[in-house]
Amino acid sequence: MGRLARQLGGDRLEAAADALLNDLTGSKRYGKTREMDYVFPDDKLTAEGVDEVITRLGARTPTKLTYDSDGRISAIDGGNVIRNAKGGINIDQVPSPQGRDYVKYSPSVVDSSKNAVVEAQLYPERFMDATGQLGAARDMGLAHRYNDYDSYRAINNRMEVTPEALQRFASLVTKGKAEASIARGMSGGGAINGTRGDTVLIPGTDTVFSSLSSKDKAAYLKERGDVFVNQWLQQKGGSMGTAQTQIFPPGRPSHMDHIQSLSSSIDAKGAEGWGYSDDPSNFSYLDADYNVNTKLNYDLQTVHQLGRLADTMRQDGFGARLPKNLTDKELGDKNRKRLSQNEAIGELVMKTIPPTSDTRELEYALALLRQAETEQGQWSGGFKKIFN
Numbered sequence: 001m002g003r004l005a006r007q008l009g010g011d012r013l014e015a016a017a018d019a020l021l022n023d024l025t026g027s028k029r030y031g032k033t034r035e036m037d038y039v040f041p042d043d044k045l046t047a048e049g050v051d052e053v054i055t056r057l058g059a060r061t062p063t064k065l066t067y068d069s070d071g072r073i074s075a076i077d078g079g080n081v082i083r084n085a086k087g088g089i090n091i092d093q094v095p096s097p098q099g100r101d102y103v104k105y106s107p108s109v110v111d112s113s114k115n116a117v118v119e120a121q122l123y124p125e126r127f128m129d130a131t132g133q134l135g136a137a138r139d140m141g142l143a144h145r146y147n148d149y150d151s152y153r154a155i156n157n158r159m160e161v162t163p164e165a166l167q168r169f170a171s172l173v174t175k176g177k178a179e180a181s182i183a184r185g186m187s188g189g190g191a192i193n194g195t196r197g198d199t200v201l202i203p204g205t206d207t208v209f210s211s212l213s214s215k216d217k218a219a220y221l222k223e224r225g226d227v228f229v230n231q232w233l234q235q236k237g238g239s240m241g242t243a244q245t246q247i248f249p250p251g252r253p254s255h256m257d258h259i260q261s262l263s264s265s266i267d268a269k270g271a272e273g274w275g276y277s278d279d280p281s282n283f284s285y286l287d288a289d290y291n292v293n294t295k296l297n298y299d300l301q302t303v304h305q306l307g308r309l310a311d312t313m314r315q316d317g318f319g320a321r322l323p324k325n326l327t328d329k330e331l332g333d334k335n336r337k338r339l340s341q342n343e344a345i346g347e348l349v350m351k352t353i354p355p356t357s358d359t360r361e362l363e364y365a366l367a368l369l370r371q372a373e374t375e376q377g378q379w380s381g382g383f384k385k386i387f388n
Contacts, residue, residue: 011055012063015079019063031060033097034247036236040159045233047164054172055081057237057247058089084179088172091182096253097246097287104289105242107310107348108325117243122308137243144241144304145379149259152300156240156284161233170229175251186232186250187225192278201267203276224278228256231283239287241294241303254285261297263338292325301379302341306348309368313352316364323351345372 018031039056042049058081066075084090103115112119120127120137124145127138136155143152175185192200197210202220212220232254237247239254248254259282266273275282286294293303310322330336339347346369353365 011058011060011081012076012079014056015060015063016065016073016076019065019076019079020073023065029099029101031063032095033101034095034237036158036238036245036247039247040233040236043158044160044162045165045169046162047168050165050168050172054088054169057094058082059093059095084172084174086172086174088174090179091173091175091185091249092251094247094249096249097244101246102287102289103242103244105307106289106292106325107306108322109289110307110311111314111319112311113315118311121243122304122311133243133245140241140243141304144300147299147301149300152241153259153281153284156238157234158236158238159234161230166226166230166233169233170226181225182250183222183225183229185225186228186256187221192221192224196262199262199267200278201276203279209278227280228283231256231280232285235285237285239290240284241286241290244287248285248287250285252288254287255291257284257286257291257294258282259284260299261294263297289325292331295331296326296344297338298341298344301376302344305341305372305375306344309345309348309372310352312368313349318352321352323348341376342372345369 015031021030022028034057039053045053061078061080061082063079064077065073066077068074081089082093103118104110105118105121110118110122112122117133117137120130120134121141121144124138124141127134130138139151140155142148143155170181170183173182174180175182192209198208200209201207202209202212209217209220228250232250237249237254238244239248240259250256258277260274260277262268262277264274265277266275267277293306298306313319313322349365349368353361355362357365
């Protein structure tokens, strides 16, 4: 194996392994995703480790295995990392999870019966002794349940990134057809250049971003892009908010979002707000499905409770009736009403089990609403109450 690795290089050997698994199983799924702990095997990324990380992360040319008459591999073609002009990779070409490799949590599709990781996040009380990924999913569920934003962030910041590593990664990795540096390609995330620029304050000031000069805007966004890349790396490319192990490349698969909403920040509410929305401590990357919930400005507990109730209804036979996710157009509607936690829960239940339902179903719906009210009272005691 060592000789083969030296002949092929780590990237081609991995591609060959994926191709072999596909041939043996009749599948095409292997090699279509990247796993966090494969790409980022250590808890600290240094400049010396960046090149290997990029090699493991990058997309590869198609791999073909040729077999001799005895069924042994006689030739391996392809499997090379697709490099950009800098010798690095374009982040947009990195495979992103699809199909069964993409675990989803939004109420329209969540299904704990198909994945124990989802079950542990929605029902952490069932996994008190869990370790590893299930333990992480349980802790993620608890962070949601008790609106513990510090724990939520700590669970997801999986790796330290040295300044030198950030600089080298940013110098080699590009984004977009124009092959812009990844930091430049990511700097405008969070719609700061669009509908929010006239609200977002420069952290620690009363200066609105849109009021800056063109030069000062460019300087702010340049620094912001570096912070975004650093955050994505700290998460090992995973989706904050879930215990998935797959990497979601930044862009369409993975959205930069704010952990706590702009509408409840100092930017929008003044001194009563929780803090400045664009502070780096409020940045996160979320997969597109999970991000539907945060676009609705729900707090962590609401996201958790909606998913839990939707899953309960699915397991009880009402899955086909659950309302679909809002479209991008609906999410972007300025006139769309922002729902409170109880309003959102009521709407989810009533859209799934409308008032025109029979008596038995209406009694079931009322029981769910009472359950939600009881849970909120139980969860008001704070994080880790489950263990006491």
